[in-house]
Amino acid sequence: MSVHHDPNSPLLSEIFEPRIPGKPFARNNRMNFYTYMVQEGNLAQLLFAKAPGVDPKEYAVAALVHKGMPPTFITHGDADQHVGLEQAHEVVNAMKKEGVDFYFEELPGLPHGYDGKEEVEMKKMYECLLKHL
Known part of the structure; x- marks a missing residue:
């Protein structure tokens, strides 16, 4: 997850596949990052890392x-x-x-x-x- 800690790293974007009940989520960089943020309880801090001055409460x-x-x-x-x-x-x-x-x-x-x-x-x-x- 080190790439996700660097606010100067390239932005990650991948195609989102719809959720199909009974089928596991596709594992990709976005999903891994989301899971990591939830696990570590730092979603707001990392999600808004490139947006100084943005208050997550506004969202x-x-x-x-x-x-x-x-x-x-x-x-x-x-x-x-x-x-x-x-x-x-x-x-x-x-x-x-x-x-x-x-x-x-x-x-x-x-x-x-x-x-x-x-x-x-x-x-x-x-x-x-x-x-x-």
Whole structure:
């Protein structure tokens, strides 16, 4: 991962392959870098290393919430090891503040990416969709 620590190294870009349930992720420089950042807990510091003066909070989803957004369904496992549950709560609070119609489902014991598993039915999400179609 040493190439990723050098902010003067060339930028990495590769074609992203869509996720196919049951098939392992393709291992490439981008995926290896992401996995490394999550593992080391330094995603924000490395991701914004070439952007001095940029506050990662400016890129938070909660900062993008605005009046007039369509109804939104938010689900988050409380055992998510990649994205903190507090980020979902920040989005929910921003939606409350802006008066956006939303539905929030916090799921105990579920990790990041749980919704990609075939056995997960996402019933409440479909109920939400059907209500607003």
